[in-house]
Amino acid sequence: xxxxxxxxxxxxxxxxxxxxxxxxxxxxxxxxxxxxxxxxxxxxxxxxxxxxxxxxxxxxxxxxxxxxxxxxxxxxxxxxxxxxxxxxxxxxxxxxxxxxxxxxxxxxxxxxxxxxxxxxxxxxxxxxxxxxxxxxxxxxxxxxxxxxxxxxxxxxxxxxxxxxxxxxxxxxxxxxxxxxxxxxxxxxxxxxxxxxxxxxxxxxxxxxxxxxxxxxxxxxxxxxxxxxxxxxxxxxxxxxxxxxxxxxxxxxxxxxxxxxxxxxxxxxxxxxxxxxxxxxxxxxxxxxxxxxxxxxxxxxxxxxxxxxxxxxxxxxxxxxxxxxxxxxxxxxxxxxxxxxxxxxxxxxxxxxxxxxxxxxxxxxxxxxxxxxxxxxxxxxxxx
Amino acid sequence: xxxxxxxxxxxxxxxxxxxxxxxxxxxxxxxxxxxxxxxxxxxxxxxxxxxxxxxxxxxxxxxxxxxxxxxxxxxxxxxxxxxxxxxxxxxxxxxxxxxxxxxxxxxxxxxxxxxxxxxxxxxxxxxxxxxxxxxxxxxxxxxxxxxxxxxxxxxxxxxxxxxxxxxxxxxxxxxxxxxxxxxxxxxxxxxxxxxxxxxxxxxxxxxxxxxxxxxxxxxxxxxxxxxxxxxxxxxxxxxxxxxxxxxxxxxxxxxxxxxxxxxxxxxxxxxxxxxxxxxxxxxxxxxxxxxxx
Numbered sequence: 184x185x186x187x188x189x190x191x192x193x194x195x196x197x198x199x200x201x202x203x204x205x206x207x208x209x210x211x212x213x214x215x216x217x218x219x220x221x222x223x224x225x226x227x228x229x230x231x232x233x234x235x236x237x238x239x240x241x242x243x244x245x246x247x248x249x250x251x252x253x254x255x256x257x258x259x260x261x262x263x264x265x266x267x268x269x270x271x272x273x274x275x276x277x278x279x280x281x282x283x284x285x286x287x288x289x290x291x292x293x294x295x296x297x298x299x300x301x302x303x304x305x306x307x308x309x310x311x312x313x314x315x316x317x318x319x320x321x322x323x324x325x326x327x328x329x330x331x332x333x334x335x336x337x338x339x340x341x342x343x344x345x346x347x348x349x350x351x352x353x354x355x356x357x358x359x360x361x362x363x364x365x366x367x368x369x370x371x372x373x374x375x376x377x378x379x380x381x382x383x384x385x386x387x388x389x390x391x392x393x394x395x396x397x398x399x400x401x402x403x404x405x406x407x408x409x410x411x412x413x414x415x416x417x418x419x420x421x422x423x424x425x426x427x428x429x430x431x432x433x434x435x436x437x438x439x440x441x442x443x444x445x446x447x448x449x450x451x452x453x454x455x456x457x458x459x460x461x462x463x464x465x466x467x468x469x470x471x472x473x474x475x476x477x478x479x480x481x482x483x484x485x486x487x488x489x490x491x492x493x494x495x496x497x498x499x500x501x502x503x504x505x506x507x508x509x510x511x512x513x514x515x516x517x518x519x520x521x522x523x524x525x526x527x528x529x530x531x532x533x534x535x536x537x538x539x540x541x542x543x544x545x546x547x548x549x550x551x552x553x554x555x556x557x558x559x560x561x562x563x564x565x566x
Numbered sequence: 567x568x569x570x571x572x573x574x575x576x577x578x579x580x581x582x583x584x585x586x587x588x589x590x591x592x593x594x595x596x597x598x599x600x601x602x603x604x605x606x607x608x609x610x611x612x613x614x615x616x617x618x619x620x621x622x623x624x625x626x627x628x629x630x631x632x633x634x635x636x637x638x639x640x641x642x643x644x645x646x647x648x649x650x651x652x653x654x655x656x657x658x659x660x661x662x663x664x665x666x667x668x669x670x671x672x673x674x675x676x677x678x679x680x681x682x683x684x685x686x687x688x689x690x691x692x693x694x695x696x697x698x699x700x701x702x703x704x705x706x707x708x709x710x711x712x713x714x715x716x717x718x719x720x721x722x723x724x725x726x727x728x729x730x731x732x733x734x735x736x737x738x739x740x741x742x743x744x745x746x747x748x749x750x751x752x753x754x755x756x757x758x759x760x761x762x763x764x765x766x767x768x769x770x771x772x773x774x775x776x777x778x779x780x781x782x783x784x785x786x787x788x789x790x791x792x793x794x795x796x797x798x799x800x801x802x803x804x805x806x807x808x809x810x811x812x813x814x815x816x817x818x819x820x821x822x823x824x825x826x827x828x829x830x831x832x833x834x835x836x837x838x839x840x841x842x843x844x845x846x847x848x849x850x851x852x853x854x855x856x857x858x859x
Contacts, residue, residue: 269760269761270764278757284772286773344762
């Protein structure tokens with residue numbers, strides 16, 4: 184499953200800021216992190232995306248030094264840090280609840296790390312001013328922590344770490360506590376800061392949108408393993424496993440069985456007896472149970488039957504319209520009874536679409552993915 | 567809501583408010599304020615003849631002119647301050663261990679272990695120490711058995727014995743506020759302290775202790791007041807020469823039957839101990855309201 188990740192990381196590249204090899208951590212009988220290997224090139228924004236309990240926090244805490252791995256190695260700029268305590272590691276962490284010291288002012292919070300790292304006192308003021316300007320909080324040094332808004336605290340927490348010029352900045356879901364609007368702003372802001380400081384960021388989150396928007400590389404983690412490591416586009420368009428397909432983005436999911444396969448096009452029959460053409464890179468034997476994933480936005484909705492008929496075409500009735508501006512969707516039911524979601528086209532033809540109307544749904548075989556249905560652990564299927 | 571009902575609600579609210587406040591007001595005024603006012607009045611009079619009293623400050627001047635009284639008070643205050651600091655030094659690691667290192671059942675178990683000695687009365691606890699420390703006691707016996715002492719050793723009736731008893735008696739009153747404040751310290755603050763390059767000592771002095779300061783101060787105030795006002799432990803463990811200020815008060819009231827002098831000492835103890843607490847708060851830059859909240 185994680186072949187891709189292992190292959191790129193068994194021999195960490197020289198310029199990698201952070202590399203892990205076969206990192207594992209057990210808590211009693213529970214394996215939190217299971218043989219994870221990866222390497223992050225200098226200056227990359229790397230996200231680890233996974234549901235809660237997938238081991239991403241444990242992984243991050245091992246990188247920071249708060250937990251000791253059972254096996255495996257962590258290399259920062261090519262040197263093993265396994266026996267380096269957290270206060271000596273060239274990594275800094277932005278905590279989930281930021282962990283700003285409430286008894287200190289903004290400047291004192293930033294100066295704390297400078298003092299501990301032996302930066303001469305006369306340089307403090309200039310360094311603090313510089314970093315506060317970079318995070319767009321000039322002149323905030325004298326403020327108390329409780330005088331700051333959520334977004335400002337966020338920036339101070341990042342400034343406090345970045346002023347120390349760490350090799351790697353670890354971020355533990357720092358946007359979780361913010362409201363939606365602010366979160367959207369901070370996503371862009373974090374990306375800007377990462378580029379401006381040119382520091383390697385390792386960001387863990389369960390929010391796929393945060394990971395997709397900000398990252399150069401995303402690792403999708405499940406049950407302590409990396410399911411897939413790739414660019415956001417790769418994860419979205421070419422998921423390697425059923426888990427990635429279901430966790431990243433929305434999908435209509437169907438249980439089906441394989442009828443035949445020619446090259447990468449698989450002909451399947453769903454439980455309701457509908458024949459659908461799908462795409463799979465792996466060879467699937469006839470009769471094998473599979474799960475199909477069709478994203479709502481790949482489904483072409485038409486009022487008339489399309490000509491020529493594409494690989495998949497279904498007649499359906501509109502059940503309801505889920506209006507959400509540009510993200511509007513329709514819920515439709517096929518003649519065979521399957522319910523699925525499709526993106527509502529933003530054209531004049533569909534402005535007056537009402538429940539009960541007949542529509543045609545169509546998509547190419549290449550746009551529907553299918554994976555062998557081995558594990559029944561997919562999170563809630565959409566239809 | 568119209569005006570009339572608004573007023574009715576308001577007066578109902580007021581009545582309820584006063585009814586709820588009544589017990590504490592009665593308790594404070596009848597048991598605390600009235601006796602103290604009376605004490606002040608008693609301390610400010612002088613017996614001229616049988617059942618005849620006049621106003622006088624002699625009881626107060628006696629305290630400052632008679633070296634025994636003054637010295638006893640200073641000794642009591644200094645011993646209490648030392649006992650408070652030693653209680654803090656012993657209780658802080660214990661509290662830190664309970665609040666931050668342990669979790670779940672062991673945490674509760676250890677906390678209860680600190681609490682259990684307080685289920686027996688102070689008198690019994692002090693007698694326990696006497697059994698251990700007296701000439702024919704356990705420690706003396708053990709020392710002889712080990713050959714470290716040739717004859718029975720008297721470990722009672724000295725300042726060390728008083729100190730041990732006072733610290734033991736005060737421990738819980740320090741551990742409880744410390745555990746409470748340390749519990750409220752977010753672990754990630756400690757981790758952030760390390761993550762940004764601090765070592766154990768720097769994290770302790772920069773992050774843990776500033777956070778725990780209100781708990782430290784409230785624990786210290788309670789322990790100091792209890793120690794200063796303790797009668798039983800210094801008398802039993804220190805014997806006749808323990809020279810504790812509360813003993814002076816007792817002597818004046820009970821032995822000498824000099825209520826005027828005793829009342830003056832009581833008032834002086836209250837004023838001087840409040841002064842010491844105020845000084846302590848000033849020196850550590852803590853505010854009383856923050857410490858007590």
